[in-house]
Amino acid sequence: MTQTRTVSRNKLFGIPLPAGHTGVDLIISALRIIIVALIIIGAGNTLLEGRFTFEQWLALLFAGLAQGSIYALIALGYTLVYGILRMINFAHGDVFMAGAFTTVFLANSFRQSGFLDSQPLLAILILMGFAALVSMTVAVLLERIAYRPLRNAPRLVPLITAIGASFFIQYTFRGLFGSGFKAYPTVAFLRGTFSVGSINVPIAQLFVFVSAIVLMICLYWLVERTRIGKAMRSVSEDKEVATLMGVNIDLIIVFTFAIGGALAGAAGVINGLFRPQGVNFFMGFFPGIKAFTAAVLGGIGNIPGAMLGGMFLGVIEAIGPNLVLNGLGIPSANQLKDVIAFTMLVLVLIFRPQGILGERLSAEKA
Amino acid sequence: MNGMQESTPLLVLDDVHASYGNIHALKGVSLRVEEGEIVTLIGSNGAGKSTTLRTISGLMRARAGKILFRGEDLQARAAHELVALGVALVPEGRRVFARLSVTENLEMGAWHRGNNQGIASDIDYAFTLFPRLGERRNQLAGTMSGGEQQMLATARALMSRPSLLLMDEPSMGLAPVLVETIFETIEQINSEGTTILLVEQNAQMALGVASRGYVLQSGNIVLDDDAASLRENPVVQKAYLGMD
Numbered sequence: 034m035t036q037t038r039t040v041s042r043n044k045l046f047g048i049p050l051p052a053g054h055t056g057v058d059l060i061i062s063a064l065r066i067i068i069v070a071l072i073i074i075g076a077g078n079t080l081l082e083g084r085f086t087f088e089q090w091l092a093l094l095f096a097g098l099a100q101g102s103i104y105a106l107i108a109l110g111y112t113l114v115y116g117i118l119r120m121i122n123f124a125h126g127d128v129f130m131a132g133a134f135t136t137v138f139l140a141n142s143f144r145q146s147g148f149l150d151s152q153p154l155l156a157i158l159i160l161m162g163f164a165a166l167v168s169m170t171v172a173v174l175l176e177r178i179a180y181r182p183l184r185n186a187p188r189l190v191p192l193i194t195a196i197g198a199s200f201f202i203q204y205t206f207r208g209l210f211g212s213g214f215k216a217y218p219t220v221a222f223l224r225g226t227f228s229v230g231s232i233n234v235p236i237a238q239l240f241v242f243v244s245a246i247v248l249m250i251c252l253y254w255l256v257e258r259t260r261i262g263k264a265m266r267s268v269s270e271d272k273e274v275a276t277l278m279g280v281n282i283d284l285i286i287v288f289t290f291a292i293g294g295a296l297a298g299a300a301g302v303i304n305g306l307f308r309p310q311g312v313n314f315f316m317g318f319f320p321g322i323k324a325f326t327a328a329v330l331g332g333i334g335n336i337p338g339a340m341l342g343g344m345f346l347g348v349i350e351a352i353g354p355n356l357v358l359n360g361l362g363i364p365s366a367n368q369l370k371d372v373i374a375f376t377m378l379v380l381v382l383i384f385r386p387q388g389i390l391g392e393r394l395s396a397e398k399a
Numbered sequence: 400m401n402g403m404q405e406s407t408p409l410l411v412l413d414d415v416h417a418s419y420g421n422i423h424a425l426k427g428v429s430l431r432v433e434e435g436e437i438v439t440l441i442g443s444n445g446a447g448k449s450t451t452l453r454t455i456s457g458l459m460r461a462r463a464g465k466i467l468f469r470g471e472d473l474q475a476r477a478a479h480e481l482v483a484l485g486v487a488l489v490p491e492g493r494r495v496f497a498r499l500s501v502t503e504n505l506e507m508g509a510w511h512r513g514n515n516q517g518i519a520s521d522i523d524y525a526f527t528l529f530p531r532l533g534e535r536r537n538q539l540a541g542t543m544s545g546g547e548q549q550m551l552a553t554a555r556a557l558m559s560r561p562s563l564l565l566m567d568e569p570s571m572g573l574a575p576v577l578v579e580t581i582f583e584t585i586e587q588i589n590s591e592g593t594t595i596l597l598v599e600q601n602a603q604m605a606l607g608v609a610s611r612g613y614v615l616q617s618g619n620i621v622l623d624d625d626a627a628s629l630r631e632n633p634v635v636q637k638a639y640l641g642m643d
Contacts, residue, residue, distance in 0.1 A: 260514070267496045267507050273458055274494045279482040279511030279559070 061383060068380065071361065078360030085355065091232055093351045099238035099307065101347020102245030106300035107324030108331070108339040109252060110172075110293030116269040116334040117289045120188070123195035124175055126321015127202035128294050132168030133301025133312045134206050136160050137215045140305070144218035153220050157306065161244075164298035171202065172294025173287055181283070199321075207314040214311035223306060241307045248299060249340050252292065256336060265289060269334070319371075326378040332391020341389060350374050407470045409434045409563055409594050410455070415464035417447075417454045424450040426618040427464070432563065432596050437589050439597045439605040439626070441639055442615035448598040449491050451615070452565045455596075456488040457481050468563065483511045487561035491568045491598075493552040497541025501532050504540050504551055508558030518558070525554040528584065546577040553584065563594050570601045582608055602639035606630050614639070 079085075085093075107129050114122045122128075140160050143149040149156045179198045183191045223237040256262040267275045268285045276282055304320070305312055323346060331342025353373040358366035381388060410432040417425040424447050432438045442448050453459040455466055457478030466473045468486060476484070487508075496504050505525055509518045526533030529550040535543060540551055549569055556564055566585070570578040582604050589595050589608075599605035606612055606626045614622035614635060622629065629635050 260510075263499070263503055263507060264510060266499060270496045270498060271494055274490060274496070275507075276458065276478045277456060277482060277488050277490070278507045278555075279479050280507075281477075281479045 065384065072357055075357035075360035078362075079356050080360075082360075084359060088231060088233075090352070093355060094348060095234050095238050095242075097348035097351030098344060099241040099347070100351065101327075101344035102242050103300050103304050103307070103320065103343075104324045104327045104346055105340045105343025106245050106248060106296050106303070107320055108328040108343045109249070109336065110297045111325050111328040112331070112334055112336060112339040113289050113293045115328070116336075117265065117286055118180070118184075119334075120180070120191050121195065121325065121333075122175075122180075122290075122293075123192065123321070123325075124179075124199040124202055125172075125293065125297060126317035126319075126324070127199050127206075128168045128172045128175070128317070129297040129301050129304075129320060129324075130312070130314065130317030131171040131202060131206060131301075132164035132166075132294075132298025133305050133316065134210055134215070134314065135167045136164040136298075136302055137217055137305060137312050138210075139163055140217050140302075141215075149218060149220060153222050157220070157302070161299045161302045164302045165295035166298065168298030168301065169291045169294040172290040172297070175202075176287060176290040181286075203314050203317070210314070212314060214313045216309065216311035217302075217305035219309075220306060237307050241303050244299070244303055248296060252296065253336065255292070261285070261288060323374055326374060329378060330381050330388055332388030335388065335390045338388055338390035345389070346374060346377065349377055406434075408432060409469060410596065411465070411467040412451070412455070413465040413467070415451075415454060415466060416462045417450055417459055418462055419450075424618055425454065425461070428615070428618070428620055429464075430613050430620060430623070432594060434562075434594055435589075435592070436611065437585065437595045437597060437609045439599055439602075439609035439612045440615055441599055441602040441605055441612060441635075443638070444600070445617075446615040447618040448615055449567055450618075452488060452567050452596070452598055456486060456565060458488075482559045482561070485560075485562035486565065487556040487559045487563070488565040489552050489556045489567060489569060491571065493545070493548040495540040495543075495548050495551045495555070497539065499540055500537050501540055501543075501551060502536045504555050505532075505558050508555035511559065521558055521560070525557065528557075528587070529554055546573050546580075549573060549577075549581060550584075553581075553588075557588065557593070561593060563596065564588065566595060566597045568598060568600060570599060570604060578604060602635065603641075 107125065110125045110128065111122060114120065114125070140149070143156045143160070175198055179194050180191055183194060223240055225236045226233045227236050227239055228234075256265060264275065264280045264285055265288070267278065268280060268282055272282050275285075301312075324343065327342040327346040328339045329342070330346055331338030331340070350370045350373055354366035354370050358369055358373075363369065408431045410430075412428055412430045415425055415428045416423070428447070428451055430438070430440070430451075440448050440451060450459065454461050455473065457473065457476065457480075461474060468481075468484060471484070473481060473484075473486070496507060499507065502522065505522050506518065509515070509521060512518060526536070531547055532550055532554060535547065540548065543551065553566070553569065556566075569581050569585070573581065578601065585595060585597065586608050597605055597609060606629055609626045611623075611625050612629045613620050614629070622632065622635065624632065630640070
């Protein structure tokens with residue numbers, strides 16, 4: 034049987050498009066060009082006008098890296114759970130809140146007893162450990178109560194449940210600790226700056242960055258070098274075959290939620306000490322959404338991707354408004370940093386849905 | 400047949416029924432595998448061969464019937480406990496862990512053995528059985544060819560030191576010369592003391608290595624004989640050996 038090859042040309046406003054292209058492709062290409070042009074014009078203007086000195090840019094970069102470290106720690110929780118269960122745990126931001134909010138009381142009692150000033154590093158370690166424990170407990174309960182019964186349900190069901198669980202956790206903590214903001218105590222040694230030549234880095238930023246890097250190295254080692262990490266990777270690839278190898282899937286899933294929760298809890302304390310605004314029951318919402326953005330940016334399910342995505346988002350948020358929006362003559366650009374963050378999310382979803390380090394999802398995984 | 404019938408068979412399926420939703424896939428399968436045998440289960444696509452192996456290995460629950468391994472009811476166990484009892488499955492389509500290295504795949508095969516000393520020497524043994532795997536020990540499994548992945552899936556199952564090896568279509572999608580190699584390996588594994596239940600579409604090869612065979616048709620065992628007789632059986636010749 035002979036097949037007739039038809040060359041069907043798509044048209045946009047009656048104009049034929051190059052073969053194999055659709056109108057959507059054309060619009061996306063146009064969008065791409067416009068965005069690149071805006072970035073170049075904005076950045077060019079800012080740099081030519083010399084609005085900021087080199088030291089000021091560096092300061093923005095360090096602030097961005099510090100904020101990005103916190104995003105990255107939370108993003109790891111999203112990506113770990115997605116890697117194992119292919120679900121987005123939208124209550125993860127509230128797991129972060131649970132640790133941070135609960136630990137603020139312990140932090141203040143450490144402050145009153147003088148322990149925080151006499152042994153700051155030890156005190157901070159204990160606070161991080163405590164918060165990790167609280168968040169871990171919340172994450173494990175969440176999995177057991179809200180997600181496990183729905184493991185074989187259609188994919189939308191656990192997603193909706195996650196949003197419900199998010200509200201449940203928020204208002205449980207509001208009921209427990211009230212709706213007001215509670216501030217973490219200031220730690221004397223975090224208030225200084227660290228200077229190399231003319232470059233000054235606030236110690237608080239350095240502390241956030243270094244703690245996050247240490248935690249990420251621990252996680253990477255756990256996943257890549259240990260027996261349970263190998264089991265996690267095999268469960269993430271093929272649950273049935275992992276079962277055949279004798280791996281108890283439920284145990285690995287609980288372990289994954291626990292690790293993600295612990296990282297979020299530690300991030301909660303780091304965040305509390307780093308940012309003076311204080312904590313309340315709703316504090317998990319925005320960092321949660323941002324960290325989700327970071328995880329998608331890096332490639333959801335990919336551990337180095339979440340780390341990179343978090344740092345990247347933090348830096349873009351800090352530098353982007355000043356570099357691009359300022360140059361385009363947009364007033365009070367820094368208040369638009371959330372716009373930058375979520376524009377990034379939309380752009381990634383349009384141009385590189387698999388994220389920076391992600392592989393293209395096969396139908397089986399998507 | 401070989402005087403072993405009086406002792407407990409290694410594996411017994413007694414009137415096993417299984418279904419996917421409303422589809423009744425196994426309609427009362429009964430079979431028996433004695434210690435040391437290679438038994439093959441042949442049949443066309445959709446006859447229920449894979450379902451039988453999935454049900455034995457606990458990935459599917461039987462709706463009715465008994466599955467006894469050394470007289471113990473496997474259905475009372477969780478799927479992840481079976482490997483420790485000595486049941487291992489080489490799944491259909493190989494299903495190696497693509498993003499784990501060859502060595503890590505083999506280590507996963509021995510996962511239930513914990514940090515046992517014997518694992519390293521078993522990996523060395525796997526590399527002598529399949530030299531190609533040794534050459535590629537640090538390569539990601541997903542980057543290997545189909546034949547190499549089949550070797551890896553087989554070696555991974557052997558790493559659990561099974562007494563019963565269930566193999567699902569090991570020749571599927573392989574070049575003829577590789578099929579020969581895989582069947583030689585099957586005979587070698589068996590000669591070293593592992594009992595094998597082999598599911599195959601390639602009935603010619605399967606009946607060549609097996610001592611006995613069962614023919615499965617639409618979820619029912621329709622024939623049960625020793626391999627040589629099955630090869631002479633006109634029904635088998637016509638339907639599964641491509642002879643007229």
